[in-house]
Amino acid sequence: MSPAALLLFLPLLAAAVITLFLKRNATVSALVSVASALVCLAISISLLAGGTDAREVLFNWIDLGSFKLPIELKIDQLSKSMMLVVTVVGTLVHIFSLGYMKDDAGKARFFAGLSLFMFSMTGIVLANNLPMMFIFWELVGVSSYVLIGHWYDKASAADAAKKAFLTNRIGDFGFMIGILLLWSITGATDFGGIEGWFQIQTNKDLVAPGLLTAATLCIFCGAVGKSAQFPLHVWLPDAMEGPTPVSALIHAATMVAAGVFMMVRMDFLVLASVDAATVIAWIGGITALLAALMATQQNDIKRVLAYSTLSQLGYMVMAVGLNAGLAGYFHLFTHAGFKALLFLGSGAVIYACHHEQDIWKMGGLKDKMKLTTLTFAIGTAALIAIPGTSGFFSKEGILDAAFEHNKALFGIAAFVAFLTSFYMTRLFVVAFLGKARDHGAEHAHEAPLVMLVPLLILAVPSLLAGYGFFSGSILPQPEHVGEHHGLLQMMLSPVGTTSLVALIAGVGLGFVMYRGKNQDPLKISLFANKFYFDELYAKIVNVAQDGLASLANFFDKCFIDGLAVRGSALTASGAGQLFRRLQVGNIQGYAFLFGLGVLLLIFLAMMG
Amino acid sequence: MTLSHYLLLSGLLFAIGLAGVIVRRNIIIIFMCLELMLNAGNLALVAFSRFNLSGQGAAAQPNYNGQMLVFLIITVAAAEVAVGLAIIVALFRSRQTIHVDDLNSLQG
Numbered sequence: 001m002s003p004a005a006l007l008l009f010l011p012l013l014a015a016a017v018i019t020l021f022l023k024r025n026a027t028v029s030a031l032v033s034v035a036s037a038l039v040c041l042a043i044s045i046s047l048l049a050g051g052t053d054a055r056e057v058l059f060n061w062i063d064l065g066s067f068k069l070p071i072e073l074k075i076d077q078l079s080k081s082m083m084l085v086v087t088v089v090g091t092l093v094h095i096f097s098l099g100y101m102k103d104d105a106g107k108a109r110f111f112a113g114l115s116l117f118m119f120s121m122t123g124i125v126l127a128n129n130l131p132m133m134f135i136f137w138e139l140v141g142v143s144s145y146v147l148i149g150h151w152y153d154k155a156s157a158a159d160a161a162k163k164a165f166l167t168n169r170i171g172d173f174g175f176m177i178g179i180l181l182l183w184s185i186t187g188a189t190d191f192g193g194i195e196g197w198f199q200i201q202t203n204k205d206l207v208a209p210g211l212l213t214a215a216t217l218c219i220f221c222g223a224v225g226k227s228a229q230f231p232l233h234v235w236l237p238d239a240m241e242g243p244t245p246v247s248a249l250i251h252a253a254t255m256v257a258a259g260v261f262m263m264v265r266m267d268f269l270v271l272a273s274v275d276a277a278t279v280i281a282w283i284g285g286i287t288a289l290l291a292a293l294m295a296t297q298q299n300d301i302k303r304v305l306a307y308s309t310l311s312q313l314g315y316m317v318m319a320v321g322l323n324a325g326l327a328g329y330f331h332l333f334t335h336a337g338f339k340a341l342l343f344l345g346s347g348a349v350i351y352a353c354h355h356e357q358d359i360w361k362m363g364g365l366k367d368k369m370k371l372t373t374l375t376f377a378i379g380t381a382a383l384i385a386i387p388g389t390s391g392f393f394s395k396e397g398i399l400d401a402a403f404e405h406n407k408a409l410f411g412i413a414a415f416v417a418f419l420t421s422f423y424m425t426r427l428f429v430v431a432f433l434g435k436a437r438d439h440g441a442e443h444a445h446e447a448p449l450v451m452l453v454p455l456l457i458l459a460v461p462s463l464l465a466g467y468g469f470f471s472g473s474i475l476p477q478p479e480h481v482g483e484h485h486g487l488l489q490m491m492l493s494p495v496g497t498t499s500l501v502a503l504i505a506g507v508g509l510g511f512v513m514y515r516g517k518n519q520d521p522l523k524i525s526l527f528a529n530k531f532y533f534d535e536l537y538a539k540i541v542n543v544a545q546d547g548l549a550s551l552a553n554f555f556d557k558c559f560i561d562g563l564a565v566r567g568s569a570l571t572a573s574g575a576g577q578l579f580r581r582l583q584v585g586n587i588q589g590y591a592f593l594f595g596l597g598v599l600l601l602i603f604l605a606m607m608g
Numbered sequence: 609m610t611l612s613h614y615l616l617l618s619g620l621l622f623a624i625g626l627a628g629v630i631v632r633r634n635i636i637i638i639f640m641c642l643e644l645m646l647n648a649g650n651l652a653l654v655a656f657s658r659f660n661l662s663g664q665g666a667a668a669q670p671n672y673n674g675q676m677l678v679f680l681i682i683t684v685a686a687a688e689v690a691v692g693l694a695i696i697v698a699l700f701r702s703r704q705t706i707h708v709d710d711l712n713s714l715q716g
Contacts (some may be wrong), residue, residue, distance in 0.1 A: 583714065585712035585713070592630045
């Protein structure tokens, strides 16, 4: 078995072994899962160091004459770097979970779920054709469902799992249509083949441009679902019902980034259709803005982070739409690090405060959890793009692209940067500074070592991932790579100045408003209630469901019951009513009719 | 006497029989009228046989096919009488009537 195949199937093996044999033995299953993650990490590092790009057919899934659908791995710079993200964050989350889920009743199931997720995510990253990617796309949906609903006896968790899965189905449906459309247009399902088709201008001229736009938008639909973009963003905040390590791994660093990864993988699609690119860029911008606004009024520490994830994903998608996919991917790369750090940090805080998630019941944690606070601060700094941290460089790339292509989106992006610094400052000030406001926070204590180490490790890329010496050899480089600006130059450019102003304004406002406060001085119910999207969707679903139901009812009553069932019965009994009149029950009557009939026959025979 | 006299008689007999079958209510009478119709047919057949000679003069022969058919009909009629009377007896035993107006349980 080649290393890449091992990378793909080892987590599946771990999940299978745990589920089949080790359900009762939580400790061993946790170790099996962690070991598989560690081996995967080693393999993906060796792949990255190994250098060469390769493709590897594992087996032919469908082989019908000229149509072949192989399960094939594509190993290039993009997938290698993404694999690094997945395995590094994945491994750290596995280790963190050893502490976080120490006494959980479903520990074995949890680790099986994590391994299954690693398998699915690896499949997406390494897939060389769209159908294979779609299979794993669905598999991450399933494993995300399993992990969100880990505490399934809690109604809210079970509902959130269902909501996430169903919302994703909508996007996946579009994705599937997009795959079929692309296949029918290009005749290819593998990325190389599709890209080859798109490189020939005459091909594109022969196809109606609307069709290409539709195909691109359908493919993008998949990304909208998985990366939780407006209008399918509603599942991600609810997904925070899952255990915090899951939120860090799946709903911050990897799975939700899969949509962006897929769009980067197929950036030639976006290049081919200007209309689709515009739609994608605006969807990203709107998501970033809405999510940032909603984040300013959330009180649950994980929800604040969830909305900030949404907002950052919006940035990435916007970059994709602005034909700066690699800038978006760079942000994905840095974001995975610092957002996983933030989530794991929030996990440590929640663990320390005895599963309290409301930031207004925390406070004063900086003295009790020094290292956690330090790492959380580093993560926050990267997220709000303090110059020098990883987030600064990647966000700058996106802002540059927006500045260059679309000033309106640049305005939105800059405003979102301001909001980001504002709500993250709010979160940090309320939760970590000031005085403890609740019993749990008073007795908080530093997280155990097994949870601290992942935090410390993740703090490194949060600080350094932006620099060329760190990520230059990992990330795929854009072909039109510009001159590398120095840090100072970036800060002094118009874009850099704008983001610095946004940063300072946001942090300043956050400090002024929330320092020493015991409750939120700002109450905007529109933001706190997430723009009433959930209510709106519930209404739409209800109305649509009722409408559909009454339509079906009408159809059933009218056509099935009325026409088909009663209609045929009526026809039969009506015909019976008619013909029973012939049965007079009088022998002579029959004889008379019989005689008449004979006469008629004779008459006809004579005439004929 | 020509063929048409016989045929006329045969037709009359048939018509009387048919009228009896249709009009009368006593099932025995109906049965007898049926026999009358059969014999009207027989008469026609015999008449055709007699007047449809083959050959000339004294050597002329009637067409025996018709007469054979008459024997057949008489045989069938005998069998029919046996079956029919048996049915009527059985009917009378179960319904105590031979009046066809009372036999209308098949009316729709």
